[in-house]
Amino acid sequence: KNQVEQSPQSLIILEGKNCTLQCNYTVSPFSNLRWYKQDTGRGPVSLTIMTFSENTKSNGRYTATLDADTKQSSLHITASQLSDSASYICVVSAEKGGGNKLTFGTGTQLKVEL
């Protein structure tokens, strides 16, 4: 069964600090991995998408890494801001030709405090 596990489940950090969120997956056949940010009461919004051949991808203060051998990904947030408070969801795709076979993690709830 395809699974995506995220850690930690929740995290509190001070504004300006960095943090790293983890994602382990057992999805086959692997197509790509996405990180989403979900603000309270809103739908998930895409941060990054990574394919098998990509090791690192950045989007502003967000940097995602992918190790396809160990089936692990991380999302690093630099110089956190209060607006980074949200749930971060790791999503792994096994889709082929457009059919939808996304497996979602349960998310890491991040709170950034003053």
Added chain:
Amino acid sequence: DAGITQSPRHKVTETGTPVTLRCHQTENHRYMYWYRQDPGHGLRLIHYSYGVKDTDKGEVSDGYSVSRSKTEDFLLTLESATSSQTSVYFCAIKGVGEVGYTFGSGTRLTVV
């Protein structure tokens, strides 16, 4: 979210009543999806559509039906709502390449 809207945003209904949620897109995308989000679970696929009148079941489709009579609209119907269907429902559309999936803002449904 740009290009995709869900209605209503909130709804409270009684057990046993039918409920229809609407998803509308302005992007002319072929693929549309309905998910539910519950505490302790990742988003789970209910149904999806790959074109007008073309739909298929997801992993949690029991008790739900869908219809797509136009490219822009994808309806989710709870035939006879139960308390276990209390959830937040998200619609999504699939763009091309790295655009990926765009989600609506969700519908919070409470079945009492």
